[in-house]
Amino acid sequence: MRLLTFAVVLLITLSCAPENEATSANDRTTLVVYCGRSEALIGKTLAAFEKQNPHIELEVRYNKTPTLASQALAEKAQCPADVFWFQDSGYLGALAKAGMLDRVPARIYNRVDTRFRDPDQRWVGITGRLRVLVYNTTAVEEGDLPPNLEGLSDPKWMGRIGWAPGNASFQAHLSVLRHKWGEDRTRTWMEAVKANKPKMFPKNSPQVQAAHAGEITIGWVNHYYLHKLKTEGFRAGNYSFPTDDGGNVLMVAGAGIRKGAEGRSKEGAEKLLAFLLSDEVQSNLTKETYEYPVVQHIEAHPDLQPLGSIALSEVDQAHLTDIGPTLSLLRDLELQ
Incomplete structure (x- = not known):
């Protein structure tokens, strides 16, 4: 009888637990990012993404962009990265040429100035x-x-x-x-x-x-x-x-999504790119790093000479x- 009572109480306790606590372990997605930007420069931005998306955990692997690009090309289909954020977008072009980058969704791609994105829609600029x-x-x-x-x-x-x-x-x-x-x-x-x-x-x-x-x-x-x-x-x-x-x-730092990322990984990768190109983040990046935004209607830091001039x-x-x-x-x- 005592065993039955304990089982009932345990069942009631579990069923009454907050939904986010009961499902968080199953819903959490780990997103692997190969990042050629320095952590000191953009770490705060990525932390803000995680705070805004508590169901996504970023596993950021920092290194020099040429090193990460060479590693990804060597890994090919075994590459664990979901997102590449590189210091120089030319290396994203190398991954695209190797067939490693998926098409960036139009809703994200179209936010970027045409001068600072891949004409084949495989990567987008983030800053310049x-x-x-x-x-x-x-x-x-x-x-x-x-x-x-x-x-x-x-x-x-x-x-x-x-x-x-x-x-x-x-x-x-x-x-x-x-x-x-x-x-x-x-x-x-x-x-x-x-x-x-x-x-x-x-x-x-x-x-x-x-x-x-x-x-x-x-x-x-x-x-x-x-x-x-x-x-x-x-x-x-x-x-x-x-x-x-x-x-x-203008040297463009950019990002792309690995071809082969599926399900929640692909969804998370698209969310990260959309976040980096949001009005708020583009404005914050130019204020904090003095780099140029790539979304056309976002004004650069007031100390910078406007690109249009x-x-x-x-x-x-x-x-x-x-x-x-x-x-x-x-x-x-x-x-x-």
């Missing part, structure tokens, strides 16, 4: 990083800056330039120039700039600091480093070229990832 010159605002007037990238080869800039040939963004931009200008013109230009004895830096941010300090007059960097480092009285500014000759390159270079994002010949060029010039 603009290549610019950073310059010391007391050493040179904006009107005296080079009218285009080729102007950096002018002997007037001898010993006044900074660059970072070992930096991934530098190499990506140089890869674009090889395709836009051709191999010979690019090599000739690089030789001429090298003859101006530019100061070598390991990455972008030290160039911005050096421009402020007057150690260099011009650096070649991504736009957002200035805004992250800028304080009152900062003596450095960003400069975009007045015309398009390959200098004003910049003569952006027309770029196949896949060219950003054609790094092999670029590294060979840099080695030939003894810059690697």
Whole structure:
């Protein structure tokens, strides 16, 4: 009798448990994300997604974008990722070419500016990083800056330039120039700039600091480093070229869904992309990272020059990832 009473009480207790507690274990979906963005940069955004979607748990595997892309291509059908969020969308193009990306639903795809999405609907941009010159605002007037990238080869800039040939963004931009200008013109230009004895830096941010300090007059960097480092009285500014000759390159970080993701995994992947392209998140990303939003009606951070006022270079994002010949060029010039 006591055993029967205990069984009845247990049954009643279970049946009265809150529905979300009783079903949460069965309803919870784990979404694997291969992420080439740094956790410090976008970790808070992904945490907000999990909070908004308590039934989805993100398993984020952070690494360099080329490493993750190579890993996914090697894994092929065994790849566990549901979503790829890469620093450079050209690597998404490589996955698409290998047949590894599903079509992005139109309701998500159509939110993105046509310039920053895959024409075959396999990936979408999330944010953009603009290549610019950073310059010391007391050493040179904006009107005296080079009218285009080729102007950096002018002997007037001898010993006044900074660059970072070992930096991934530098190499990506140089890869674009090889395709836009051709191999010979690019090599000739690089030789001429090298003859101006530019100061070598390991990455972008030290160039911005050096421009402020007057150690260099011009650096070649991504736009957002200035805004992250800028304080009152900062003596450095960003400069975009007045015309398009390959200098004003917007490098697009993007995301795609693995082909083969099904059921709740696919549904969760679509929710994540939709979340990243929502008005709120696009606005937050530009406020927090100073990167450019890719949803057209979202305004960029007020400190950023509007993209509409910049003569952006027309770029196949896949060219950003054609790094092999670029590294060979840099080695030939003894810059690697």
